[in-house]
Amino acid sequence: MIDKTAAGTPVEFPTVIGADAVFKGELHFEKGVRVDGKIEGKVSTKGHIAVSQGGHLQADVDAGSIIVEGDVKGNLVAGDRVELRKSARLKGDITASKLLVAEGAAFVGHCSIGPDAQKAPAPPPTNRIAEALPRK
Amino acid sequence: MVVEQQRQTPATREVVCTHCERKIEIPATAMSVSCRHCHRRVIIEDLEIKTYHAVLRIATAGKVEVQKKGTLVADVRVNELTVEGSVKGNVIALDRVAVGKKGAIEGNVSCRTLAVEPGAKLNGHYRVDPAFVPPPATPREHADDEIA
Ligand SMILES: [Zn+2]
Numbered sequence: 001m002i003d004k005t006a007a008g009t010p011v012e013f014p015t016v017i018g019a020d021a022v023f024k025g026e027l028h029f030e031k032g033v034r035v036d037g038k039i040e041g042k043v044s045t046k047g048h049i050a051v052s053q054g055g056h057l058q059a060d061v062d063a064g065s066i067i068v069e070g071d072v073k074g075n076l077v078a079g080d081r082v083e084l085r086k087s088a089r090l091k092g093d094i095t096a097s098k099l100l101v102a103e104g105a106a107f108v109g110h111c112s113i114g115p116d117a118q119k120a121p122a123p124p125p126t127n128r129i130a131e132a133l134p135r136k
Numbered sequence: 137m138v139v140e141q142q143r144q145t146p147a148t149r150e151v152v153c154t155h156c157e158r159k160i161e162i163p164a165t166a167m168s169v170s171c172r173h174c175h176r177r178v179i180i181e182d183l184e185i186k187t188y189h190a191v192l193r194i195a196t197a198g199k200v201e202v203q204k205k206g207t208l209v210a211d212v213r214v215n216e217l218t219v220e221g222s223v224k225g226n227v228i229a230l231d232r233v234a235v236g237k238k239g240a241i242e243g244n245v246s247c248r249t250l251a252v253e254p255g256a257k258l259n260g261h262y263r264v265d266p267a268f269v270p271p272p273a274t275p276r277e278h279a280d281d282e283i284a
Contacts, residue, residue, distance in 0.1 A: 111260060114240070
């Protein structure tokens, strides 16, 4: 389940990008977001971001933690961890303090993993489309 | 190809040549064989790296385990690699690469599956592809430069 981390900790997603939704631009969320649809551009959140199986991200992501079950093209930066589940397809670089890769996941890109792998925190995004998003 | 049913435990098994990447059948207990395709020596043995070990290339159709206090400085071509210590070099694993919580890999990695425990340190370009087929190792003479 994408609503749980690999360790079994439940993850809440106040925002869900529906399967038929396509967003283009820079999105910022305060909390968790689950992407069943498609985002192109840039995504940032302090919480979790999860890309469901069938979900597409063509975006650079900066999040507390990132769970991928779908397709991602873009660079991932996570303060804590990145989890690639078995159906994950990722093309892009990963910067995170922890990485979990399930058997079956496909990934091409540069990996910078470890407690020192943190990049300087990104400047807060100016464009807050998230606030205009409908909540499910 | 039809594999004959063996009455007892099979006396042979199949591995992939670490030089030409073609399949070879070997006696189950063999430690090294000569590849019937490229006629080069293929090491089958599982290797454990317990201390500091620096070579140009380490290649086996078996497993390499770099233990907690082990450091392997080499380009690695294996079936399976387990890292609890540290590896400096490029890694090609036909099957799986597993990095434990205190493990570290500094170098590029290509493999079919990757398992990383939280705490592991990775730095390099990764290609993790369940359908990954390693390129045949480029035939080369003994390289002039040695790894310190
Ligand atoms: Zn061969």
